[in-house]
Amino acid sequence: MSASWEDLSAAERATYVNGVGPWWFPAWPRRMLTAVAGRYFTEADWGRHDYGYATRAATRAHCDLRFLQAMLRDASGQPGAARAVTAAVIALVFWVLVRLFGWASYGREAA
Secondary structure, eight states: OOOOGGGSOHHHHHTTOOOSSOTTSOHHHHHHHHHHHHHHOSSOOHHHHHHHHHHTSSOHHHHHHHHHHHHHHHHHTSSSHHHHHHHHHHHHHHHHHHHHHGGGTTTOOOO
């Protein structure tokens, strides 16, 4: 059985994290998306999501739902209504994208 995300060292975690976006994206859009997401999301952890995908620690639907729940919790804690709505919209767009296209990365070994 795979170790849990919390049991991994920082170096081990880094092997699973490519930022926000699919593995086949060029690095520059992943860096840009990761920077934007980092402004809104703290609990939502794309590294944990990537780890779940790579190890099949849970079903893809479960990984995606947990990611959405964490993003929405982060959105609800934003200062100001406009920022909270923006974060919620980004969360829903991310979730739709991982639901539609995550199959291409689910179960893919870490690079």
